[in-house]
Amino acid sequence: MKKSVLYIEDNEKIGSWVKEELEQRGFSVQWLLTGEGAEEQVKQHEIVILDIMLPGLDGFTVGKRLKKAAPAVPILLLSARTSIHDKVDGLQFADDYVTKPFHTDELVARIEVLIRRSGGNHSERISLGNHIEVDPEIQMVYDKHTGEEIILTGKQHQILMYFLSNPNQVLPKEQIYEAIWNEPYMTGDKTVLVHISRLRQKLERYPDSSEIIETLKGIGYRVKL
Incomplete structure (x- = not known):
């Protein structure tokens, strides 16, 4: 499932560029030119990207209203303003602040972090045993008693997700190896x-x-x- 972004930006050149970049990286983007009507849309998304300099209601006002309407949805502010005062004001309600110009790699990295921290809006966690939860949408594993993330290596994560895609099925080690390593299993191999x-x-x-x-x-x- 694509991660859903509500993007509010009045500059059509910047807006179309960011929207295209994010969609190429697998996001679903709803782009608004103003903050009008955003409060009715925000709960349908996993993150808000909000420009400060907007016509009509400014980004600070819009952001505060959105945070009140949907406290769990993270807000990432975009602004050409670089003063500490503006950043401090913005971070009173926003979760992150990126100054223009910016590189899309940095923007995407910050978006991913904020969505992971929030746990996403629409994902349903899978319980394993009495203490583990897996969020398949953002692919994170938690100890549900402490709320802490359990850090897995890449292969450990792939193996767990393979198990979850084949629930309650007995998987031979040969099948697991060939699915994860994409090469034939050699008899006696202890990798799995x-x-x-x-x-x-x-x-x-x-x-x-x-x-x-x-x-x-x-x-x-x-x-x-």
């Missing part, structure tokens, strides 16, 4: 065993527990939902 062992250390509450990742000896592995 090692990665799952380390993944289990991060996810299971107790050493040697199989509450989340179940091993069926001689057959494969299963994650029960």
